Amino acid sequence: MEDDEAQKQVEQMTKFILREADEKVDEINAKAQEEFSIEKSKNVQEAKQKISKEFEKKEKNIEVKRKIDASNELNQSRLRILKAKEEGVQRILSVAHKKLGELSKDQNAYKKILKDLLVQALLRLAEETVNVVARKQDLALVESLLTEAAKEYQSKTNKPVNAVLSKTYFLAPGPEQATKEGEFCTGGVVVSSGDGKIICNNTLDARLSMAFEQNLPAIRTTVYGKSLTRKFYD
Template sequence: MNDADVSKQIHQMVAFIRQEAEEKANEISVSAEEEFNIEKLQLVEAEKKKIRQEYERKEKQVEIRKKIEYSMQLNASRIKVLQAQDDLVNSMREAAGKELLHVSGHHLSYKNLLKELIVQSLLRLKEPSVLLRCRKDDGPLVESVLESAKNEYAEKANVYPPDISVDDVYLPPAPRHYDAHELFCSGGVVLASKDGKIVFENTLDARLDVVFRKKLPEIRRRLFGQVSA
């Protein structure tokens, strides 16, 4: 084989190797492109999933915040309604308290009321000897009805008339105007056993408190209707 044949054969081998290398390179390139596209798609889908999950998480947070804000606003509204109801009830209590200040101004009716309060107190205490306390201004009226009150009690309880001592320590006077922050007494009496162990407060203010507490559910029902539990 001469040199020309050898050279030709070498060229053919180089061309074959080159073609095979190019085909292999092209095959690798196509395969790499496919893998790249698959991985890119997977990454894109993964990112989309993360974005959807983040969006859903934030959407849930927004819904939770909305529910919390609604609940807070609803509770605040309820508190305002309850406060307004309490204010109205308290204003009624204050109005009733103001009316008590006029009771002692009606001399004859107040005198009879004092006697009834004393009799009622004696019936509650059922003591043979008691101490009576009243307002200083009511002293003369109390003294004027004391005897008839003792006799009426004795007749109702079927006992001897009790010994009643009028205390020289007086209940607070009536205020010139209604003020819940100062000590005052709208009228009535306080009776106690001689040893001071049993005390029955039968002032107009105490009776108003008792009646108001007792009637409070009915007052609320009449003002605001039936409230479901």
């Protein structure tokens, strides 16, 4: 009888130990599953954040590139407009230059202009002796005007001037006789001091260039209208 009781107690203890072991295993498994779920959730969240950051970075890079491309295109567009405007202005200068070249064909008008250019150059230099260089085709005309121009200079300054016309050096010929390099002079004179240190370029070409540069802002405004971005005008 005592053996049966002892056996029963052993069986009960065994069952209790096994039940405790099963509960412990279940507890360990539950804890492991919980930790796995937490770690998995953490990893998923970190992966999502990483993907989100990478996406934001790529999105920002795309936006920056888009802005750079748009800015470059705008700048290129502005440059094309500026180039077209500059070409238009240069065409105006070319037309003016061509018309200026026809001026010397009117001998009476050209003679008066030539004398005025001579007197103006003499007044600018204010030298006792000057050298005058003209186009070869204008040699006789300029020579006939030297005395008259010198007298007008003297009447304005009360000083005499000795104007020497070069028979060796000449300005480029007129447009119809342009050199192989395309060089030509529409008329006028170049006057220098006796020692050649001071030079007054009073050709029609030089006068046109000077007038063109001085009036360039006004020319652009007349042709293209006022600039919306420009605040100051020369």
